[in-house]
Amino acid sequence: MALNRKLRYGMVGGGPGAFIGNVHRMAASLDGTMELVAGAFSSDPAKSLAQGKELALASDRCYASFSDMAEKEAAREDGIDFVSIVTPNHMHFPVAKTFLEAGFHVVCDKPMTNTLEDAEELCNLVKKHDLVFALTHNYTGYPMVKQARAMVQEGKIGTVRKIVVEYPQGWLATPLERSGHKQADWRTDPKRAGAGALGDIGSHAENLARYVTGLKLEEICADITSFVEGRVIDDDANILVHYQGGAKGVLHASQISIGEENNLNIRVHGETGSLQWFQEHPNWLYYRELEGPEQVFKRGNEYLSAAAQRNTRLPSGHPEAFLEAFANIYLNAGRTIAACQAGETPNSNDLDFPSVQDGAVGVHFILTALKSGKVRKWVDARYIPPA
């Protein structure tokens, strides 16, 4: 690392009881290349301070508001290099905007924003201030997802014909939000979450398919449902999908599929081969050609692509999982941020993380799917985000 020091970062959100904040912190810690030095963990000053103390932060860097943090950190010599935004969805935009305008690089959770206008404004701000922006579509951080992408790019399956991407979960099969469950509470609240299953996990599915195949949507026909009585946000989405160039497929996401834990998976069928990957068993990738036995590609082996090997920490058979994939977003974004801080050109290999444009595409997908579900028709899904 050209900086010759660890990167310093601050966090907005991730206070007591939050799930994703701790995930971000572990992912950032894993490689010992960055350290958490500041935080606005909660809008409640006491809670923010308590969380900071638990994380062994200095008291004066535990902030009660994100704007305060942006201002004060900007003024410090040893201020943060970037901010990590792990709030509920509706806060992503104001926080990101504030920090971008204060000159900070940003790592932000997904979906990026609740409106397309906000998403596009972030695109423009990133460009204007020439900053790094990484969106944590963490599933594309898995080495075997990168292997799948490399194999598609190398023509190992030919022109893509059919994509089946699924993201079933079951944790919201009951009205959990009415029992005081913090995660369920905000994730089923349209004001904070924007969309439900579609936004929370459907957007991961769209992103995964696009990352692996490089294909953009052309039109979609969605069937969106709120199964649980009293829930106003969607908890299940089944979508017919057409991609630009002729590929077709199915994308479905659900939070009422009892027994499913976090079973994101994808099958890509081309003219000469197929690929299949399951998030819950992420070290293996299945490849089939027109002829011959099925092949099981396993993480950590020398026969894998450069991208898969670069994003791996352990030898084969020593399984990696969710945190390492998540950490790959931080590691690659961090290297890019470090290069920027050092005034260097980022290594192109390090640019392998989801961008602000990916975020805008995701927001457009969510909104388009909601629209299609409402009108019960195929709708145009083409979209080009601000460069």
Added chain:
Amino acid sequence: MALNRKLRYGMVGGGPGAFIGNVHRMAASLDGTMELVAGAFSSDPAKSLAQGKELALASDRCYASFSDMAEKEAAREDGIDFVSIVTPNHMHFPVAKTFLEAGFHVVCDKPMTNTLEDAEELCNLVKKHDLVFALTHNYTGYPMVKQARAMVQEGKIGTVRKIVVEYPQGWLATPLERSGHKQADWRTDPKRAGAGALGDIGSHAENLARYVTGLKLEEICADITSFVEGRVIDDDANILVHYQGGAKGVLHASQISIGEENNLNIRVHGETGSLQWFQEHPNWLYYRELEGPEQVFKRGNEYLSAAAQRNTRLPSGHPEAFLEAFANIYLNAGRTIAACQAGETPNSNDLDFPSVQDGAVGVHFILTALKSGKVRKWVDARYIPPA
């Protein structure tokens, strides 16, 4: 068996090179309860005779036409008890009609007919002549499919919310029909096959979902494609599905999904539990409740339902597969036929095989899906076959 003798049956179709004819013969043989004694295996008299000889039939019972067979067998004292129809799809109707009118019970391959009119006429003929008609939707013959059905009926998963049923294959990913492949030839010919992937395997998927859940379709929105250049029949179908009563889901079938062999599978998610079954590993059924570990129900165990146990031949761990499931259709239909021949009331347990009405529902589904695909809209899929 009240008859105190083996049932005698004849076969129409199933000549040299046919795949499904031999499957039917093995399925019928397995339990030693019926024997093949006559056949119109081919419209070419020499071929029909050759096939009959190979099967050790008497020469005078190897017929060159199905109508000849119907007539002559009806006239014999030791004539057949039932006919098994294993021709390409377009011949199911004329053959079935002929034998029903000649007073024979019928076992017929699926899809039942290429038009709804024909399907309904068969329903009426079966009723008029008071005969047994079994359609070989063989996948419902699997013990663990019967277990799934029993568990849904017993309320083990509560009201059904979501059904995902898939039937991917890859064998038609190339224009195999242009290389002289007999199966590919007729199955991609609209005149003989009626529909493509939708008719051949999509109809199995619909039947499986209906058998397991008891749910009927309300409306569907289909995306139907012919991916292989020059092919006029569908080889891929993705369908959004609404069931009567509020369940929703996805049904997709494909013959261009390279690497998939015959991967029929179903997931049923209810309000309190879920079930999952894979045809390629058919002895196991996965059950999940709202709380607690996943449970793997395995064929051959005493904790299974009566229906699952009745339709099993081997102890647990001694795997059964495709042929035994297929044989269950023959076994149950055969017992019912034997009861009829003996003038007795069939045992209600033996009536567990797909009926002529199931065939009509299947034909209606195929035609409705084709229509929806054509108009690119949701279409009404409700249908009640003639009683």
Added chain:
Amino acid sequence: MALNRKLRYGMVGGGPGAFIGNVHRMAASLDGTMELVAGAFSSDPAKSLAQGKELALASDRCYASFSDMAEKEAAREDGIDFVSIVTPNHMHFPVAKTFLEAGFHVVCDKPMTNTLEDAEELCNLVKKHDLVFALTHNYTGYPMVKQARAMVQEGKIGTVRKIVVEYPQGWLATPLERSGHKQADWRTDPKRAGAGALGDIGSHAENLARYVTGLKLEEICADITSFVEGRVIDDDANILVHYQGGAKGVLHASQISIGEENNLNIRVHGETGSLQWFQEHPNWLYYRELEGPEQVFKRGNEYLSAAAQRNTRLPSGHPEAFLEAFANIYLNAGRTIAACQAGETPNSNDLDFPSVQDGAVGVHFILTALKSGKVRKWVDARYIPPA
């Protein structure tokens, strides 16, 4: 089939409540090449007759004793071509001897005999009378086991170094024999069964390893246990194994491994590759080379060996299982018997079934393992059966 008729066979054993008798009958029926025409199903005349009736046999061919059957069938013009012996183990020898001496071909269940003397006498009788003798080590009938054998023979894994073969079951984890369970009763009785887990399933494991690799035992060190209180026969066996030529390994068999149903499996590691196969998922064979992804060979595909393809009935993805493997023993032995009956030379491909010599090797293995377990030492396990 040169005979131009179905083979006729009789059965000894397999009366009401027997498990394996019905398995033999289904296996023999499956292909429609042979028919059961006579039986001495039980030493109780009424039971034998009742079983025969249920199977639609003529009353005069339901015998009360196997010697009576051998004599009377030998005298008939339309007498049986071969006998199928499915009695408890201790009866294999006297029945087989009687029928061989009466000039009948024999299909016999395993283990072949309870003493080595008896086993060797059968070898000599088969040679003297020039008859076909097939032992139903049915697991070698699986197409993917034949594929494994072919790959070893073709040098796909190099010289074999290590073999791990396991046969765990759990059905005798409790003293089932004391609750009137017929199978458990005789299988835990030393007089009838000879050995316990070792004889019933350990012998399958030894046979499977030898069939796949062609390797003979050199020495073994066995640890034999009766875990269930009051049981005098072994219900668990763990054995260190040295093969001639330098391969080593582990063979273990158990009937007290709760949760295991019939999990026979084998791993063969050579100098350049490995193979792995599981009986409970028998259509897949796993192959790994020094470099490159794991390969999953699947039954029914054209890339498989001739032996695998010859012993397969269904297309890929339409799973075959236990009965088809069992039927392959009957089919191949039957073709060989038919050739003999027709005075022709058997096709060498049809000779692919376990022989009387395999039976003697198996008996020697069982007795050697028991001896090793008793003395708690490595013992010489080399053995050459009478040619």
Added chain:
Amino acid sequence: MALNRKLRYGMVGGGPGAFIGNVHRMAASLDGTMELVAGAFSSDPAKSLAQGKELALASDRCYASFSDMAEKEAAREDGIDFVSIVTPNHMHFPVAKTFLEAGFHVVCDKPMTNTLEDAEELCNLVKKHDLVFALTHNYTGYPMVKQARAMVQEGKIGTVRKIVVEYPQGWLATPLERSGHKQADWRTDPKRAGAGALGDIGSHAENLARYVTGLKLEEICADITSFVEGRVIDDDANILVHYQGGAKGVLHASQISIGEENNLNIRVHGETGSLQWFQEHPNWLYYRELEGPEQVFKRGNEYLSAAAQRNTRLPSGHPEAFLEAFANIYLNAGRTIAACQAGETPNSNDLDFPSVQDGAVGVHFILTALKSGKVRKWVDARYIPPA
């Protein structure tokens, strides 16, 4: 954490090209509770410094010798709290002894020492200086291994009868040590490694079985082999095992099993139930009772034991893997060390990490297995380490 600061640790070993050093660092980093501040990464001063720089350490804390580091760190106010020893095996003893005598807590890689005398001296030193000593038998850090242990303790499988524990790898199937491979070089050198497969991974297998069941060895009969030409150290070990109290089993470890990556797995069969776990798919644990369906316990769920839940970071379906398990050793040992540093009594839950006594038991097992292999006999394997 009572200390109210991060723990500080130093590392001995883990220089450029080492595999396990980086694993230890990531495991220690993951939770943000400790930081690396010093290191003697290599006996080559330049290499040690270079490694320290890469890790952003201060130059004056990059030592060229471990004894120098022990001395200097002991003298600093802000010196390390504990040392992490990740050298080749033969150095574990002198390094551990030095740091224990200098008053430092120790985390040490396994196997602990190459002789039993050394192992016992470490036991005595730990006791004498009243320090924390954690051995990184990392596989017992997996939540589902802790779940298995809890279920055995709760009587969920009854008295244990049979244990099958396997640790097959294939990476040393060729003479990799002769091609300049650093890992292979020292791990096949008896002077540095002590034993081969037996020491490196066989000891993990023994430890895993003991951790899960609580059972100690009584006697063993080992078959130890060096398959690769020219290799003097064992690369394969098959062992018959008797446990105190009557359980029996098989333990085998191999580094020549091509295709196996790191397939540690265990099956424990008791009188009323069984458990099965695979390291390569570590989030699932299989449980079978005498009656009823197999149950799949999945990490991250509320139905799991307190120990499993305490040692988990992510929700169900968000897979954890090798690093988290490894980190659990550091996390628990770290909490215990922090308590000691703060003068408090450690929480008993935090004592869930392998101890110096576990290390001595492991060394005794390795040496006993080597002896048994040499004499080709059962040998007494009972051993009680210094308290």
